[in-house]
Amino acid sequence: MNEFIAIIGPNGSGKSTLIKNLSNIIKPDKGSIYLDYKNLNDLSAQELAKKLSVVPQNTNVDFDFTVYDLIMMGRNPYQNRWGKITDNDREVVIEAMKLTDTFQFKDRRLMNLSGGEKQRVIIARALAQEPEVLLLDEPTSSLDINYQGEIFDLLSYLNNKKNITIIIVSHDLNLASQYCNKLLLLNNGEIYSIGNPDEVLTKKNIKDVYNAEVSIKENMISGRPYVVLIPNKHKFDKKNKADINLHLICGGGSAQNIINKLYNLNINITAGVLNQGDSDWQLLKSYGYEVAEVEPFAYIEEEDLNYNSKLIEKANIILVADLPFGYGNVNNLKQLLNYEDKEIYLYAKRSIEDRDYTNGKAKSIWFRLIKRDNVSAFQEIDNLIEEVKSKYNL
Structure with a gap:
């Protein structure tokens, strides 16, 4: 050949x-x-x-x-x-x-x-x-x-x-x-x-040889890998913002735009609990963020929530994306009831009623949260991001 x-x-x-x-x-x-x-x-x-x-x-x-x-x-x-x-x-x-x-x-x-x-x-x-x-x-x-x-x-x-x-x-x-x-x-x-492109174009190889952070994705037409450079916008940023930690509750692609905007803030980001393969999971992993994760289509168990809790404990901010809630992930929302001392931002472009697939359980938790002084709700993501920037001088 x-x-x-x-x-x-x-x-x-x-x-x-x-x-x-x-x-x-x-x-x-x-x-x-x-x-x-x-x-x-x-x-x-x-x-x-x-x-x-x-x-x-x-x-x-x-x-x-x-x-x-x-x-x-x-x-x-x-x-x-x-x-x-x-x-x-x-x-x-x-x-x-x-x-x-x-x-x-x-x-x-x-x-x-x-x-x-x-x-x-x-x-x-x-x-x-x-x-x-x-x-x-x-x-x-x-x-x-x-x-x-x-x-x-x-x-x-x-x-x-x-x-x-x-x-x-x-x-x-x-x-x-x-x-x-x-x-x-x-x-x-x-x-x-x-070797073939799949064998050679790996994140590790590109990092080792080019000293560049990349995401490797699959071309939907050819099925072959393509390399996406992850911008290192903060390489020359003299101000160290590493003491700001944000934990993201998301899933189903609800945080694609949010994740990119958060990256530009130069803060530490974690997320969970997410199913492996979820589109938000893929984007978070491509940026190298730590994610509490479970296998595809698996329900979130107590041990998964415990690991997620460890990530939340380190966070200054908890941000809940505009995601739908079902019985598989509603415990992510329920877990936030344990944190009255954390700044919680709820992004609600759609009403909770339109995103609740738990026969009212998610709605009940949502309204319990929103009554608290440490919880703020936003309908526009740009307003939420500006609030974070203003509050933490970013």
Whole structure:
């Protein structure tokens, strides 16, 4: 099977150096590189060019050739010393132009092409070599998103339909994940991880290699992972707000917007009790927050509430989202009756009657809470957030 491999890693990790080793531009300090069981050092430049072609990072061309003439240069390994062009050369070049959708401007000058068009021409020149392996060093780094998609679609087609092995250096983890069947993650000149996108693109790997906090989600269309950077807005915040702790009662996606707004406050956040897999649970875990949790669809037991209670004890504020209450989670609300000394904020965009699926039990607890001096209710989340900011000087 011909692979579509992306070499990924931070700046200085050795990605471009590896490509140069694979193309025999530079020699490895130790070890050997084989292609079709032959050592690259035993192949002449002409022999290697018939098996392997390279699309370099810098695609600038010093002379303003026509598109056709530049692509024809890819036939050099097959021509005699006089450079005579054969009918087969012409057929291969035309096929390369059709594959890359560059035939339409074959007579145009390179200087008159857009970045995406020029990149396709450079790939067409590489294809004119009729390679078994195509190496590309960041071919989409300076392109708009539409051209990035075009290039990766083309490479995927060449891999699947033309049986060309594709090895590409990419800074775009998500493009690499969606198109490539294997990723090679480099760090400090060494292979840190290699495998399919699910195996390589993990929170731990990204943290270890890129020193970045990310959330790994699943692309709903492709089923492959995609990386979401968690903004570190507080990295340069000189004021330490770590002594403010907020505990969140939520579930069923009721706190998606709230969680993002709370993150911006730079305070400690905990939550519970939540079922694993719940959308609020997923978002909280992606931020790295501590959550009292139970298995999917499980009822909340006494031991779960005890753990949740330990989190609540540390909190300055308890915030209850606009969530529905059923018999599975109503004890989260009931537990708050034990805390008359805690600041409790109830977010109630909808009435409790519209969210009570416990035959009135949740409603009864709600109104007992709302009568207390330590409890405040808000219909707008922005007003609630402003109250927290004002009260704690955030």
